[in-house]
Amino acid sequence: MSNVLIYAIWFAQTCFALAMVFAAIRLIRGPAAQDRVLAFDTLYINGMLTLLMLGIRSSSTAYFDMALLIALFGFVGTVALAKFLLRGEVIEP
């Protein structure tokens, strides 16, 4: 019965990899800067989900900590980029 879970993990990993490819295409091609920031946001979320797939497959808890760190730092980076687009500088005096 575990074969079903392995096939589902394969399918989900393929989906996330394809979604990362789409986000990378938008990151390269995006007409405005805000499109690129949105594509970066999607890219790191999909990378985090791929890492969680590896965590389910190998049933270890190390991947969970990495996923939490990716989510935290990705959020900080996206907010800094959005603030820069809005104001022209990240930390205002």
Add this chain to the structure above:
Amino acid sequence: MTETELSAWIVIPASLLLVLGGLVTLIGSLGLLRLPDFFARVHGPSMGNTVGTGSVLIASMLTASALAGRPVLHELLITLFIVMSSPVTSMMLVRAALYRNKVREAKQLAAKSAADAAKAHG
């Protein structure tokens, strides 16, 4: 899943949640690629951020709890963080896009009126 065999009551819901999460995330990223305008494109990835992340983390919680024999709930931390941070990100990006569009339109209007004034004088 290698050392102990999981029961069907865990495997089938976890597999369904993984397939659902993968499909929803893929459709959201396809929307990011295909939709025509930035304000339409913002809607696509938020689907993957909420339903995709939620279902994958519930599947991870199910398998980890079944393997450990006790409830394992660390994954709720990531869910909570993503659910809190995703609307903040979208709101800041949309505000930046609105501001930048406004600045660009004002610049275009100023250039057009300057060209009209030059034409009227010359």
